[in-house]
Amino acid sequence: MECTVPEKEQHKKEMMAVQDSMDVLSGKWKIAIISSICYYNKRRFSDILNDVVGISNKMLSKELKELEVNKLIKRSVLETQPITVQYTLTDHGKTLQTIINNLTDWGIEHRKKIIGD
Amino acid sequence: MECTVPEKEQHKKEMMAVQDSMDVLSGKWKIAIISSICYYNKRRFSDILNDVVGISNKMLSKELKELEVNKLIKRSVLETQPITVQYTLTDHGKTLQTIINNLTDWGIEHRKKIIGD
DNA sequence: CAGTATCCAAAGGGATACTG
DNA sequence: CAGTATCCCTTTGGATACTG
Numbered sequence: 001m002e003c004t005v006p007e008k009e010q011h012k013k014e015m016m017a018v019q020d021s022m023d024v025l026s027g028k029w030k031i032a033i034i035s036s037i038c039y040y041n042k043r044r045f046s047d048i049l050n051d052v053v054g055i056s057n058k059m060l061s062k063e064l065k066e067l068e069v070n071k072l073i074k075r076s077v078l079e080t081q082p083i084t085v086q087y088t089l090t091d092h093g094k095t096l097q098t099i100i101n102n103l104t105d106w107g108i109e110h111r112k113k114i115i116g117d
Numbered sequence: 118m119e120c121t122v123p124e125k126e127q128h129k130k131e132m133m134a135v136q137d138s139m140d141v142l143s144g145k146w147k148i149a150i151i152s153s154i155c156y157y158n159k160r161r162f163s164d165i166l167n168d169v170v171g172i173s174n175k176m177l178s179k180e181l182k183e184l185e186v187n188k189l190i191k192r193s194v195l196e197t198q199p200i201t202v203q204y205t206l207t208d209h210g211k212t213l214q215t216i217i218n219n220l221t222d223w224g225i226e227h228r229k230k231i232i233g234d
Numbered sequence: 235c236a237g238t239a240t241c242c243a244a245a246g247g248g249a250t251a252c253t254g
Numbered sequence: 255c256a257g258t259a260t261c262c263c264t265t266t267g268g269a270t271a272c273t274g
Contacts, residue, residue, distance in 0.1 A: 011156045015168050017224030018152040018217065024227065025220075028143050028246090035135040039128045045256050051132050056248060061257060071230075082254085082255045092230055099223060100135065102216045103142075107134030110141065113188075113209055145266090162236050173268060178237060199235045199274085 024070050025096075029055050029063050034093065035100050037073060042086045072096070141187050142213075146172050146180050151210065152217050154190060159203045189213070 025031055029052060036051040037043045043051070049060055064087065067073045072093035076086045089096075142148055146169060153168040154160045160168070166177055181204065184190045189210035193203045206213075 011168075014156055014221045015149065015152060016170075017221045017228070019149050019170060019224070020228050021220045021224035022145070022148050026143065026145050026148070028139070031139050031143070032132065032136050035132060039131055049256095051128075053133075053136060057257070058249095058259095059247065062247095077256095080255090085256060092227075095223065095226065099216065099219045102219060103138045104131045104134045106212065106216060107136070107138035109212065110209075111134070111137050166236095174237070175239095175269095176267065179267095194236095197235090202236060 024072070027063065027066075029059060030067060031100070031103065033060070033063055033067065034072065034089070034096055035104070037087050037089055038094075038097060038100050042088050044087070045085055048087065067093075141189070144180065144183075146176060147184060148217070148220065150177070150180055150184065151189065151206070151213055152221070154204050154206055154210075155214055155217050159205050161204070162202055165204065184210075 025034075032052045032055075033048055036048045040047070040051075045057075045060065045064075048064075049055065049057060052060070055063075064073065064075070068075055071090055074088050074090050074093075076088065078084045078086060142151075149169045149172075150165055153165045157164070157168075162174075162177065162181075165181075166172065166174060169177070172180075181190065181192070185192055188207055191205050191207050191210075193205065195201045195203060
C-alpha cells in the first residue's frame with residue numbers, strides 16, 4: 001500500500017492537470033480558433049473571423065496573441081500586397097488535434113441528443 | 118467530385134460541432150467541475166469546492182445548475198442530517214470521459230513543455 | 235452542509251472608426 | 255488585409271453575510 005500512489009493523490013494530480021489545460025484553453029473562443037487553424041492547416045485572420053461564428057475582430061486579435069504567447073500557434077507575415085498573415089499550429093499546438101476531434105464528435109452527438117429530446 | 122462532400126462544407130460542419138460543444142462546456146470552471154465528478158464518480162458540493170482550485174461557492178452553484186440543465190450532471194439530495202448532496206455524471210455526461218482524459222494527459226505534457234522551456 | 239443574497243469592482247466584449 | 259483605438263454597456267465573479 002505504501003508503494004502505490006494513493007488514489008486521492010492521483011485524483012488531485014489529474015485535477016491539476018485538467019486545470020493546467022484549461023488555463024491555456026478556456027475562454028469563449030480559444031478552442032474554436034484552434035479548431036479553425038487545425039482543420040484548414042493554414043488560416044488567415046479574416047478566414048478565422050468567418051469560421052468562428054460570433055467573434056469580433058477585437059476578440060480574435062486578443063485571443064490569437066494569447067495563443068501565440070502560449071506557443072500553440074505561429075503567426076507568419078506574408079509579404080504580399082497588401083500583406084496577409086498566416087496562422088498555423090506549432091508542433092505543440094498540433095498535440096491538441098485529438099482533443100479537437102473528440103470535441104467535434106461530441107458536439108455532433110450532443111446536438112443529436114438535445115434535438116432528439 | 119459532385120458526389121463527395123466538398124471539403125469546405127465538411128470543415129464548416131466540424132467548426133459548428135466544436136462550437137456546439139463549447140456552448141455547453143466553455144467558461145472558466147465547467148470542465149474542471151465535470152472532471153472532479155468524473156474522477157471521483159460521486160462528489161459533494163463542498164468536495165468540488167475543494168477540488169476546483171480558486172472557485173467560489175457562488176460560481177460553483179451557478180455552474181452546477183447550468184450543467185444540470187444541459188443534462189450532463191445529476192443532483193441527488195441525500196436525507197442525512199444535515200442533508201448532503203451528491204453530484205454524479207449522467208450517461209450523457211459520461212461521454213465526456215474521453216475528453217477529460219485527453220485534457221488531463223495534455224495538461225501534464227503542457228506543464229512539462231512550459232517548465233522545460 | 236449546501237447553498238442564496240447583496241454589494242460592488244473589474245473584466246469582458248460589442249460597435250464603430252481608424253491605420254499602415 | 256490585418257489589425258488597433260476608443261467608447262461604453264454588460265457580465266463576471268470575489269467578499270461577506272445569511273438561511274434551512
